[in-house]
Amino acid sequence: MPPSALRDRKRERTRRALLEAAVELFENRGYEETTVADIAATADVGTRTFFNYFASKEELLFPEPDERVRAAVAAIGGRRPGERPVEVLLRALRAAGDNPGDHLIDDLNARIAAVRARVSRTVPAVSGRAAHAQLLAQREIGRQLHAAFPEEFDEVGAAALVGAVVGAVSGALTVLFQQPHSSQEDGERLHRRIHETTSRVLQPWLSAPHPTRVETVG
Numbered sequence: 001m002p003p004s005a006l007r008d009r010k011r012e013r014t015r016r017a018l019l020e021a022a023v024e025l026f027e028n029r030g031y032e033e034t035t036v037a038d039i040a041a042t043a044d045v046g047t048r049t050f051f052n053y054f055a056s057k058e059e060l061l062f063p064e065p066d067e068r069v070r071a072a073v074a075a076i077g078g079r080r081p082g083e084r085p086v087e088v089l090l091r092a093l094r095a096a097g098d099n100p101g102d103h104l105i106d107d108l109n110a111r112i113a114a115v116r117a118r119v120s121r122t123v124p125a126v127s128g129r130a131a132h133a134q135l136l137a138q139r140e141i142g143r144q145l146h147a148a149f150p151e152e153f154d155e156v157g158a159a160a161l162v163g164a165v166v167g168a169v170s171g172a173l174t175v176l177f178q179q180p181h182s183s184q185e186d187g188e189r190l191h192r193r194i195h196e197t198t199s200r201v202l203q204p205w206l207s208a209p210h211p212t213r214v215e216t217v218g
Contacts, residue, residue, distance in 0.1 A: 015053050016108075017043040022060040023111045031057075031119045031126075058125055061116040062133060069137050071095040076144045085149045085158075089165055090199075092141060110194065117174055134170070138162050172201045 021042035025034040036057055040050040054060055075092035120127040138159070146158035153161065176197050 011053075014043070014045060014049065018045070018050060018053055019060060019063060019108060019112070022057070023108065023115060026115045026119070027111070031115070031123060058123075058129060061112060061119065061126060062129060063112065069140055072137070072141050073144050076141070076148050079148055085145060085152060085161065086165065088148065089141070089145060089162065093165070093169065113173075113194070118178070121174075121178075134166065138166055141166075168201045169197075172197050 018039060022034070022039045025038055025042060029038075034057070036050055037047050039057070039060075040047045043050075072092040072095055075095035076088055079088045116126070116130065120130045142159035142162040143155065145162060146153050146155045149158070173194065176193065
């Protein structure tokens with residue numbers, strides 16, 4: 001294996017160790033009670049090494065936002081013949097949750113999502129970052145949905161559908177993560193419950209009649 005590949009593998013192991021250490025400490029000790037030094041020590045690295053991978057403790061809760069958006073966009077681009085916009089959107093949102101890149105597996109991803117949802121309720125910096133990341137993601141997914149279904153949506157209509165669906169899912173998942181037993185569930189079970197919740201929330205859209213073109217009045 002070439003030296004560059006070995007370095008990449010080492011970096012990835014260190015990065016993952018930091019994420020795993022952070023999630024464990026956040027779950028057991030609390031986000032605000034955990035310091036960067038605590039995370040670095042648990043991952044068996046120095047504090048300086050931590051900052052080679054993450055700019056702040058807050059960034060640990062948003063490890064792969066760009067890859068999630070790319071996964072959603074790819075799902076929209078791979079729409080199937082006869083597939084309705086909301087079906088494509090549901091698949092895109094699931095792709096964003098299921099495919100955070102090679103860096104995270106479902107178990108760790110689900111645990112990060114649960115911690116992020118809980119922390120966002122009490123830490124303004126995390127709440128603000130989560131809202132901003134969601135807004136940017138919605139804008140891009142809305143643009144891609146409009147491009148995929150120009151006969152059914154103008155740009156504002158596509159953005160409205162994405163906002164409605166994402167808002168419904170976000171609201172449902174916030175309640176899900178607030179339930180006391182969610183923090184004790186293993187990642188696989190929590191991930192399955194996330195799927196079940198999103199499917200239930202989106203069922204009204206999936207069962208609705210095929211819409212005519214949605215345009216705004218201006």
